[in-house]
Structure formats: structure tokens, C-alpha cells
Amino acid sequence: MIAVIVMLAVLAAVLGVICLLQRYELYSVEKQLKELSTENTNNLLRSSTGTADRLVTEINRLLKEIRKIRVEHTRKSHAMEQMMTNISHDLRTPLTSALGYIDLIRNADISEEEKKRELEVIEQRLMRLEELINSFFEFSKIISGGKIPEKEVLDPVGILEESIVHYFDDYESRGRCISLYCPQRRLKISSNRSMLLRIFDNLVGNALKHGSGELKVSIVQEDVLRVTFENPAEINELDIEHIFDEFYTTDISRTKGGTGLGLAIAKQFTEMLGGRIEAKAEDSVFTVLLEFNV
Known part of the structure; x- marks a missing residue:
């Protein structure tokens, strides 16, 4: 009888100690959770006594x-901020151009034939502006909602030529030119037209802002579709390492008012379309290579 009482007493003592340890563990967990809720840290809970390991693990x-989830939310919010930062510049370019041609028609002494040509240019710029506005709505839905881009079978050569034509006058005004090498005139690829055009626009526009001399563009389809942009530019290994980072700008691009978003957006959209993009610099020549599955 005495032995039973002693065993019960020992068991009660053990249970009491366990309860005390668990109570202390719960107090420690509560204290750590309060600290973690007020600090921006990646620390996790630590078990003090080992009596609530399963709870701490969970x-x-x-x-x-x-x-x-918080990191993903921050990434999406940051992506939206990028897009909004870039919208003002992208929308202002065709609008400013159209306003310039309107002022020319209004104040310059030009013939009716010249006015007609200028009005056609204005129409093209405003159509470009409308396309950009529509595209931004689509881009915002894709980026913010993780939406998979809608694809269709299209001709990448025609889209690339459209981008080159858009920048042709800007290059010519700076004494520069764009050459296009395309041995196969009719190519087919499953892609998103608006996003692909934006990628090409950003790469041609980036070469205009930060490059010099002739921009050589080639598009070839073999096992994959390869699009190459090549032009002289002052760039080093550090720039290449970070060239696709968001908001990254070189010393040269800072003096030219670059936002550091053009290549970052090109990379993001390329990957969203299932493609690959890389950059390299050799002998003062900057090259960007795009690859898409066909």
C-alpha cells in the first residue's frame, strides 16, 4: 500500500513538473510571438524546455x-509601383510628339500636302498612345493577379518591324540607324502581342538612350526563336551583372534620365512568356539576346 502511495506521489510530482515546464514553455512561446510581431525579422520560435516541440514546429x-505570402505581396506591390513609374514616361512620349506636330501645323507656313502628312503622323502617335493605355490595363492585371498571359499565333518579324519603325525617326535625328537581319521573312510563334511589342520597344529604346552608332537587330528561327540587339555602348562587367535589376542605372544612364525599368520589364515579360533573356559586353559592344520556344 505504501509503495502504491509512493508511486502515485512520484507520478503526481512528475506530472506537476511537466505541467510547470509546459506552462513555462507556453509563456516563452507567447513572449517570443509578441516580440516577433513587433519586429521585422526572419527569426523563428525556439523551444526552451522541449515539452512543446510539436506546437513550436507547427x-x-x-x-x-x-x-x-508577405514577400510575394511586397513583390507584386513593387511590380505595380514599377509599372506606374514607367507609365508616365511611356505615355508622355507619343503625346509630346503629337502635340509637337499639332503646333507645327498651327504655326508653320506649310502646304496642304505637308499638313496631310503631319496629320497622318499625329494619328499614328495617338493610335500608339491608345495602344499603350490598353496595354497597361492588361499588364497591371497580369502582374498584380499572377494571370497567365493570353497567347496567339503571330508573326514576330512584323512586331519587331513595328517597333523599329516607331523609333526610326528618333535614331535618324541623332545620326544613327537601325539595321534588321531576317533571312526568314515569315515566322510563327505562340506569344502575347502586346507584351512582345513592349519587350522589343524597351530594348530598341534602351539602345537609343544608352548606346551609340548603329543598332544591329537580327531575328532567326531554328530550334528556338532568337532575337539579338547589338550596338556600341560603354558598359562594364558590374553593369552586366545588374543590368536587368529593377531601378538599376549606370552612371551614363543617370545623366540621360533613365528610370532603370526598361530592361527589368523586358526581362520580366520575357520570362512570363516562357522565354530567356541575357546580356553581354565584349569590346565595347553591348548585346542582348532573346530566346523563345517555337
Whole structure:
């Protein structure tokens, strides 16, 4: 009888110690959670006594999931901020051009034939502006909602030529030119027209802002579709390493008012379309290579 009482007393003492340890563990978990809620940290909970390991493990799993969701939310918000930063510049370009031609028609002494040509240019610029506005709505839905881009079978040569034509006058006004090498005139690819045009626009526009001399563009389809943009530019290995980073600008691009978004957006859209983009610099020649599955 005495032995039974002693065993019960020992068991009660052990249970009491376990309860005390678990109570202390819960207090420690509560204290750590309060600290984590007020700090921007990646720390996880630590078990003080080992009596609530399963609880601590589960809470740490939830903490990791919450942080993952928070990072993804921050990324999407940042992507939207990028887009809004870039919208003002992209919309202003065709609008400013159209206003310039309107002022020319209004104030210059030009013939009716010349006015007709200028009005056609204005129409092209305003149509370009409308296309950009429509595209931005689509881009915002894709980026913010993780929406898969809608694809269709299209001719990448025609889209590339459209981008080159858009910048042709700007290059010519700077004493520069664009050459296009395309041995196959009719190519087919499954892609998103608006996003592909934006990629080409950003790369041609980036070469205009930060490059010099002739921009050589080639588009060839073999096992994959390869599009290459090549022009002289002052760039080093550090620039190449970070060239596709968001908001990254070189010393040269800072003096030219670059936003550091053009190539970052080109990279993002290329990857969203299932493609690959890379850059390299050799002998003061800057090259960007695009590859898409056909």
C-alpha cells in the first residue's frame, strides 16, 4: 500500500513538473510571438524546455508561410509601383510628339500636302498612345493577379518591324540607324502581342538612350526563336551583372534620365512568356539576346 502511495506521489510530482515546464514553455512561446510581431525579422520560435516541440514546429511552419505570402505581396506591390513609374514616361512620349506636330501645323507656313502628312503622323502617335493605355490595363492585371498571359499565333518579324519603325525617326535625328537581319521573312510563334511589342520597344529604346552608332537587330528561327540587339555602348562587367535589376542605372544612364525599368520589364515579360533573356559586353559592344520556344 505504501509503495502504491509512493508511486502515485512520484507520478503526481512528475506530472506537476511537466505541467510547470509546459506552462513555462507556453509563456516563452507567447513572449517570443509578441516580440516577433513587433519586429521585422526572419527569426523563428525556439523551444526552451522541449515539452512543446510539436506546437513550436507547427507555429514556425505557419510563420514561414505568412512571411512567404508577405514577400510575394511586397513583390507584386513593387511590380505595380514599377509599372506606374514607367507609365508616365511611356505615355508622355507619343503625346509630346503629337502635340509637337499639332503646333507645327498651327504655326508653320506649310502646304496642304505637308499638313496631310503631319496629320497622318499625329494619328499614328495617338493610335500608339491608345495602344499603350490598353496595354497597361492588361499588364497591371497580369502582374498584380499572377494571370497567365493570353497567347496567339503571330508573326514576330512584323512586331519587331513595328517597333523599329516607331523609333526610326528618333535614331535618324541623332545620326544613327537601325539595321534588321531576317533571312526568314515569315515566322510563327505562340506569344502575347502586346507584351512582345513592349519587350522589343524597351530594348530598341534602351539602345537609343544608352548606346551609340548603329543598332544591329537580327531575328532567326531554328530550334528556338532568337532575337539579338547589338550596338556600341560603354558598359562594364558590374553593369552586366545588374543590368536587368529593377531601378538599376549606370552612371551614363543617370545623366540621360533613365528610370532603370526598361530592361527589368523586358526581362520580366520575357520570362512570363516562357522565354530567356541575357546580356553581354565584349569590346565595347553591348548585346542582348532573346530566346523563345517555337
